[in-house]
Amino acid sequence: xxxxxxxxxxxxxxxxxxxxxxxxxxxxxxxxxxxxxxxxxxxxxxxxxxxxxxxxxxxxxxxxxxxxxxxxxxxxxxxxxxxxxxxxxxxxxxxxxxxxxxxxxxxxxxxxxxxxxxxxxxxxxxxxxxxxxx
Numbered sequence: 001x002x003x004x005x006x007x008x009x010x011x012x013x014x015x016x017x018x019x020x021x022x023x024x025x026x027x028x029x030x031x032x033x034x035x036x037x038x039x040x041x042x043x044x045x046x047x048x049x050x051x052x053x054x055x056x057x058x059x060x061x062x063x064x065x066x067x068x069x070x071x072x073x074x075x076x077x078x079x080x081x082x083x084x085x086x087x088x089x090x091x092x093x094x095x096x097x098x099x100x101x102x103x104x105x106x107x108x109x110x111x112x113x114x115x116x117x118x119x120x121x122x123x124x125x126x127x128x129x130x131x132x133x134x
Contacts, residue, residue: 002064002107003061004066009083009087012069013040014067014069015043015066015067016064016066017047017066019047019053019062019063020047020117021062025045028043031102038099053065061116062115062116066100071089
């Protein structure tokens with residue numbers, strides 16, 4: 001089981017953030033090789049925040065965020081009243097659909113689950129859940 005997040009509107013997928021999961025990064029590098037001609041080539045160990053994958057990580061489910069071309073979308077439009085279909089770029093969405101489908105197919109057909117990070121035992125400053133009182 002894994003969670004792959006694609007939530008930034010248009011903007012071609014250029015790769016994926018492995019969220020510090022070195023073992024998953026190696027798997028993703030293999031998965032991206034057939035997608036090089038589409039421009040999806042980068043595996044970053046960077047942790048990205050602000051999307052639903054963070055909640056999955058806090059309960060031990062591997063969660064990952066795709067890297068996309070940075071359009072004006074996130075700065076001015078994302079989740080506002082002007083966030084409408086006319087901001088979509090069909091070519092970007094077709095490319096993203098192929099990349100996402102490849103990742104989902106690879107994950108579903110893998111003989112081994114994706115490597116997991118250790119489940120946190122203590123809350124972090126960015127943990128979306130409140131720490132239990134001792």
